[in-house]
Amino acid sequence: MHLRWTAFEDLSVHQLYELLAFRQSVFIVEQASAYPDLDGLDQTCWHLMVRDRPGGALIGCLRARGPWGEEPALIGRIVVGPAARGTGLGRRLVAEGLRFLEREYPRTDVRIGAQAHLQNFYASFGFVTEGGEYDDGGIPHVTMWRRVGVALAA
Template identity: 45%
Template sequence: MEFETTQSARWCRLQQMSPLDVHDLLKLRQDVFVIEQTSLYPDIDGKDPEALHLLVRDGSSNALIGTVRVTEDVQAGTARIGRVVIAPSARGTGLGRKLMLAGIEKVEEILPSGVIDLSAQAHLESFYRSLGFETVSEEYLEDGIPHVDMTRRCGAGN
């Protein structure tokens, strides 16, 4: 997935991040998920150390403007895309679609015939459908926000 020339993007594990990367990742997620969405939940859930993280920074300010997390279970042939977050300053630029496409591409590298799962905020269900995901659950509350479970086979296109 190609990002804007004014942006830098890289995949890494938590252990490969600098202290500033870890700080910026957790701060962006906190600012959006906990403060902006007023959802008190345990963002630090123990999955970050084993996950792959895509960090997208603004090239001029070096601010973290977007991130996505991929957790994989190679033996089960499944992966989960989650913690998709975009800084308010980068919303409306198409970055969300780019983050998701990059996440799908990464999972397909790891699990070419696998399945990708995600828990989508219900108001974004049509966005995820446009990326080839299908809804597989009724709407439910997760951390006080309506969600649906969605899935996509690797190689399904969008």
């Protein structure tokens, strides 16, 4: 597996197209959720792209951003492609996203907008649900926070 962080402005046109097509194939097509994936946040984020090998097929991705103005740090658009499901890649993505934020923006709270059925998964990383469910593209979501001082499991 090959993991690589890239700032938005350093993504090539081909990498950006591949990343957006990958997210669309899961979030919009597979999950049948017509939602605005292009939400204006990608430009302020770092993007983690995971390939099956250097130069190989994209099998997972996420985006992360430190605090931005009044907005908190975040991770999101966490995607594991069909070929990599059941391999633990989802756990590795979230752990890597949290390590990145801790390294680049120490001691900051992190927010995610999680699909409601994944609350226990994110809770295993120290995230806590705050507030009720909301609809995002026809899929129930919750806001979850990982507050400063929560240790990251190995």
